[in-house]
Amino acid sequence: MQAFSVISTKRTYNADMPGGRPAKSNSRSEFGERLFQARAEKGLSQTQVAEALGITQPSYADWERRSVALKPEYLPRLAELFGVSIEFLLGMPERPKRVASGPTGKLRRLFEEVNELPRHQQQRIGAMIEDMIVAHRARKVS
Secondary structure, three states: OOOOOOOOOOOOOOOOOOOOOOOOOOOOOHHHHHHHHHHHHHHHHHHHHHHHHHHHHHHHHHHHHOOOOOOOOHHHHHHHOOOOOOHHHHHHOOOOOOOOOOOHHHHHHHHHHHHHHOOHHHHHHHHHHHHHHHHHHHHHOO
């Protein structure tokens, strides 16, 4: 009796297939899902992230797959690496960034009220403000 080969010469794997072992469960923690999403959007592998953080790949994989206790110093590093906010990673609503320009307090309220006036009245108020600024500059130069 002659032996025959059962090994296929066709390659069933290709470069587009993900590497590594598949996860045992498909459910991630909410934090892990946000980590996975941010990492995938940056096009980074778990190994690349782990190296950037100075930890092992299996440790990082646990962060994505399970509920883990994470040292606080890793949060800003992860946020910077992925280009997201710490609030995003923690699932908190992001705080709106304060705009430093523009009036504050009473002056802001007055400008908002002026904005509701008819256009011709807005133009008169604008002209008065411009005149006051020109006069102030002239006094500073003198």
